[in-house]
Each structure stands twice: as structure tokens, then as C-alpha cells.
Amino acid sequence: TTDLKASLAEKIPAEQERLKKLKKEHGSKELGSCTVEAAIGGMRGIPAMLWETSLLDAEEGIRFRGHSIPELQEKLPKAKEGGEPIPEGLLWLLMTGEVPSSEQAASVTEMLRQRSKVPDHVYRVLAAQHPNTHPMTQLATAVLSLQVDSKFAAAYRSGMHKSKYWDPVFEDSMDLIAKLPTIAAAIYRNTYKGGDLVEASSSLDWGANLAHMMGFTDDGCLEMMRLYQTIHADHEGGNVSAHATHLVGSALSDPYLSYAAGMTGLAGPLHGLANQEVLRWLTDVRQQVGDDVTKEQMREFVWATLKSGKVVPGFGHAVLRKTDPRYTCQAVFARRHMPDYPLYRLTAMLYDVVPDILKETGKVKNPYPNVDAHSGVLLQYYGITEESFYTVLFGVSRALGVLSQGVWSRALGLPIERPKSLTMAAIEQRVAQA
Ligand code: FCX
Numbered sequence: 001t002t003d004l005k006a007s008l009a010e011k012i013p014a015e016q017e018r019l020k021k022l023k024k025e026h027g028s029k030e031l032g033s034c035t036v037e038a039a040i041g042g043m044r045g046i047p048a049m050l051w052e053t054s055l056l057d058a059e060e061g062i063r064f065r066g067h068s069i070p071e072l073q074e075k076l077p078k079a080k081e082g083g084e085p086i087p088e089g090l091l092w093l094l095m096t097g098e099v100p101s102s103e104q105a106a107s108v109t110e111m112l113r114q115r116s117k118v119p120d121h122v123y124r125v126l127a128a129q130h131p132n133t134h135p136m137t138q139l140a141t142a143v144l145s146l147q148v149d150s151k152f153a154a155a156y157r158s159g160m161h162k163s164k165y166w167d168p169v170f171e172d173s174m175d176l177i178a179k180l181p182t183i184a185a186a187i188y189r190n191t192y193k194g195g196d197l198v199e200a201s202s203s204l205d206w207g208a209n210l211a212h213m214m215g216f217t218d219d220g221c222l223e224m225m226r227l228y229q230t231i232h233a234d235h236e237g238g239n240v241s242a243h244a245t246h247l248v249g250s251a252l253s254d255p256y257l258s259y260a261a262g263m264t265g266l267a268g269p270l271h272g273l274a275n276q277e278v279l280r281w282l283t284d285v286r287q288q289v290g291d292d293v294t295k296e297q298m299r300e301f302v303w304a305t306l307k308s309g310k311v312v313p314g315f316g317h318a319v320l321r322k323t324d325p326r327y328t329c330q331a332v333f334a335r336r337h338m339p340d341y342p343l344y345r346l347t348a349m350l351y352d353v354v355p356d357i358l359k360e361t362g363k364v365k366n367p368y369p370n371v372d373a374h375s376g377v378l379l380q381y382y383g384i385t386e387e388s389f390y391t392v393l394f395g396v397s398r399a400l401g402v403l404s405q406g407v408w409s410r411a412l413g414l415p416i417e418r419p420k421s422l423t424m425a426a427i428e429q430r431v432a433q434a
Helices: 004-026 036-040 069-075 087-096 102-114 120-127 135-149 151-157 166-192 206-214 219-231 240-250 255-266 274-289 295-307 325-337 342-361 372-381 387-411 424-433
Strands: 054-057 061-064
Touching (some): 004 087, 004 102, 004 166, 004 387, 061 069, 061 087, 061 325, 069 219, 069 325, 087 102, 087 387, 102 166, 120 135, 120 166, 135 255, 151 166, 166 387, 219 372, 219 387, 240 387, 255 387, 274 295, 274 342, 274 387, 295 342, 325 372, 342 372, 372 387
Antiparallel strands (some): 054 061
């Protein structure tokens, strides 16, 4: 079938059985333990969440439904021969676990196109915001204003049986994913281009249309946007945006509400906002030292950042322990499309300089670059120079992962999340007894 929902529906019963069996036969087995350090330290390393769409290996990086990023670049359908994958193909993979054919990916493109019209009131909500409102705040607000149309919320109100929840959650998720490029582009055009909106193209795919509606038509830019929208989609369940979406969804808040929660988390500088921070930091470097910076000058600049009590944005990771493959594939793209671009060369130099310094601090667990260290360079090259918008592009992509998992969470009947918290006194008491 080329119908995403039908293909998904076929898969659900077997997965429900699989989970039931896992719970019944192995429910009391330990996956890991929780130390005092982990409880205080942001729950690092506690395997305590079910997340089907992707899995992160500390050394190797992310795999989407078992496929690494280079594998996806090879296997997923593309808009052009030898080009980058289209995100619609990834959406099919995340939802069904199977690499789609070109026809299947094309049917997702068409299905999203049909759902892409953004209601007028959303534009009015965007227009009413304070002109200095950060684009991420605008995104979350616009998404919340769409919630009035939630099919899941309506179905729940009218008493739908819980075994059917996944269906309206799927509908909401597709409606939302379909509208996100138009909303993001409207935020971009309102904030930086005087509100002059660009119509969607009926011949472009979902990711390329985002660039088009932002006002960019260069073929390289469209390819970059397809890649960008593919690689930011998912990073297993524990990161702030995924976990926030998952947590809020577990209360049976609909996809609009739960994804908006994820986006307000993505807007934090230690998470998605790092892509904005990287660009600002690079701009500081260039202003202070120029483009022909030497490694020694770069070292001094990095140390100055650390000594002033700030993080080096774009480096480090809570789980990964090697260079992020999402960084690597962007570096490969840059080498191919913009080998002489000064900002690319500066970024490549940072790769030589920063890890050794972070290692020298003796405390940074992963001194290597993450996804956010490279994305701004690609955007700048194609003229998307407004860094305060970058996290919105991350957020649009993130919808593919967190909303696919959201559909599965309801299909699998996952319960409301409610981990146990403790006071310091309670922890002291427990360790005294141990
Ligand atoms: N620069 C300076 N110090 C860093 C650092 C960096 N890039 N990365 C980690 N550290 C510091 C931490 O701040 C912490 O210091 P402290 O003990 O004084 O509080 C110490 O090293 C140990 O932290 P570590 O265990 O290595 O890292 P965490 O899991 O606590 O944090 C993040 C992970 C990603 C938050 C951290 O590496 C960081 O702040 N990086 C810079 C911001 C960034 O790039 N975020 C984007 C990450 C990601 F890819 C995404 O979500 O988009």
C-alpha cells in the first residue's frame, strides 16, 4: 500500500502483542539501577522509557528504526538523483519501521500537501505578538492556537474507546506536520521580511517547500533543507524536547499540546537553541579575530569562553561520546557544496581545536561537536542569516520523530508518566539505611 495510515494500522496489532508478551514474561527484570548521583544529575543513564522510533548509541550516534544517518542517505527516496533524502520518507520509516518506496514517500508528500492550509486565526495570533517575541515562542504559540481543531481532543470528549486513540492522534499529527512549514515560513517572513508571505509550491516536497516559502529557491538550499529536516527529526526519547512531548502526551494531552511542550524545551540554550548560540559565538570570533584566525588565536578564544563561565556551544552531549553523525553528514555536505566558504573553514578548524581544550578541563564527558555546531554554517551559506530563527527549523523537523512516537505511545497504550521524586531528607534517610 502507499497509504501511510493503512500501513501503520497493519503493524499495530503485532506490536501490541509484542509489548504485552515483554511485560508478562520479563516485567520484573532489571534494566539498570538508579544511583543517588543519577537522581540528582538529571536522570543520566537510567533506562526508564520506551521509545520506538530511534535509539542512540553512545559511540556511534543515532539510528532511526535501526538505520544510521549514512544508511538513510543511501536508502531513503530522494527528490533528485544522488541527492539528499526527503523527510517524508523518514516519516514513513519512523511510523512504520520500514524504508518506503519512492511511491510511498510521494504519497506522504501528497497527503501532507492536502492538509497544509493554515487557518486564518493562526496568522492573526502571530500578528498580535510583540515584535520582539522570539521565533520559538511564536512557534509554540501558533501550534497552541491550532489546538482548537484537535481531532483527538474532540474524540476524547465524545467518549472514544481507548483502543482507538491512536487514530485521531495520527490525524492530528499529520495535520500538524503538514502545517508546520507554512507556520515556520510565516514566522520567518513576519519577523525578518516585513510580513511578505510566499505561497507554497505545488510541485515541491515538504522540506523543500519550507525553504521555498521562506523565500529561498536555490537548488542547493532546497537540498540542504531536505537533509536538515531529515537529520534533526529524532534522537531517542530522553532529550528535553522528545521527553517533554512524551510526558505531556502521556496525560492524554493531544499532539498540539504535547508538541508545544516539546518546543518550549527545544527553545533552551543547552538544547535546540544551541544552534543559534553557535552562530552568535562564531560571529564573535570573526568580529574579534577575523576570518584568518590562527589555531592559537582560536585556542585563546575558546579558553576565554570557558573562563567566563560559559559553555562552548555546539560541543558536548549528555549521552553521545563521539562526534555526532549529524555533525559529520553536515560537514560532508559542506565539503561538497561550499568547500571554500570561510565560515565552513572556521568550523572545520574548531573541530581541530576545541576537543583538546575541553578534554583539558577534565570534566567534559564528550569533547566532540554535536549537530548544532554545523547547521548554522549551511544556513548562512544559502542566505538564511537570521540565527534567532534556527531553532524553529530544528523544531519543524523534530515533529516527525516525537509525533510518530506519540502515535505509537497511544497505539501501545502507554500509561501516564509518573516517576518517583525524593527530598534530600528522604535520600539521606535511604542511604543511611543502606
Ligand atoms: N563547554 C563547556 N563546558 C561543558 C561543555 C561545553 N560544550 N559540555 C559540558 N561541559 C561541562 C558541563 O557544563 C559540566 O560542568 P559542571 O560540572 O561545571 O556543571 C561538565 O562539563 C560535565 O558535563 P557533561 O556531563 O559532559 O555534560 P551534560 O550531560 O551535563 O550536558 C550538554 C550536556 C549538551 C548540555 C553540554 O555538553 C553543553 O552544555 N554543551 C553546549 C551546549 C550545546 O551544544 N547543546 C546542544 C546539545 C544537543 F546536541 C542538542 O540538544 O541540540
